[in-house]
Amino acid sequence: QWDFETIRTVDPWGTEVGRRFRxxxxxxxxxxQWWLAAYVHRRGPRQYPVLRNAWTMLASAYWHGLxxxxxxxxxxxxxxxxxxxxAEAALxxxxxxxxxxxxxxxxxxxxxxxxxxxxxxxxxxxxxxxxREAAATLHFWASVHFCLHILPL
Numbered sequence: 768q769w770d771f772e773t774i775r776t777v778d779p780w781g782t783e784v785g786r787r788f789r790x791x792x793x794x795x796x797x798x799x800q801w802w803l804a805a806y807v808h809r810r811g812p813r814q815y816p817v818l819r820n821a822w823t824m825l826a827s828a829y830w831h832g833l834x835x836x837x838x839x840x841x842x843x844x845x846x847x848x849x850x851x852x853x854a855e856a857a858l859x860x861x862x863x864x865x866x867x868x869x870x871x872x873x874x875x876x877x878x879x880x881x882x883x884x885x886x887x888x889x890x891x892x893x894x895x896x897x898x899r900e901a902a903a904t905l906h907f908w909a910s911v912h913f914c915l916h917i918l919p920l
Contacts, residue, residue: 774798786882788851791889792844803827816852820845835901840892843916847888850919851881884918891915 781794793800807826811819821842828841858877859865866877891911895904908916 783886784882786878786885788847788885788888791885799827799830803830817845817849820848831896834895834899836895836897836899836904838895839901839904840895843892846916846919847892854881888915888919 776796776798778794778797782791785791785794803823803826808819808823811822813819824841824844825838828838831837831841855866858869862869862873866874866881868874869877891908892915894907898904898907
């Protein structure tokens with residue numbers, strides 16, 4: 768009746784090796800991701816994807832507990848999702864093909880840079896979970912000049 772896929776919650780390969788920020792999120796805590804998609808995300812306003820993502824991340828933050836640092840991290844996710852989508856669209860328009868189809872050293876370099884930025888963003892945002900308090904999280908982010916808030920902007 769039940770198999771491993773029923774209870775598997777993390778896909779480490781998809782989380783660590785995938786190049787997209789959105790993909791990394793989808794492969795982490797997959798059972799919660801499914802619930803959030805089915806019961807929160809789909810009920811958000813379709814015409815405003817950033818607001819829809821913020822609504823979903825707010826629900827996810829509440830799910831994880833009442834820790835200010837986690838709320839700050841979760842509410843930064845829509846910024847990264849929007850930046851990733853805009854960058855992929857701009858690069859696709861510039862090169863005439865989607866980033867995953869761009870060949871040669873340019874495609875490899877751009878996909879590698881995207882993976883590198885995704886991993887740095889995950890590390891940066893994880894501080895809200897490590898430190899938990901909003902003041903401590905903001906203090907850390909200030910010590911690195913909010914660099915991974917400024918970059919997606």
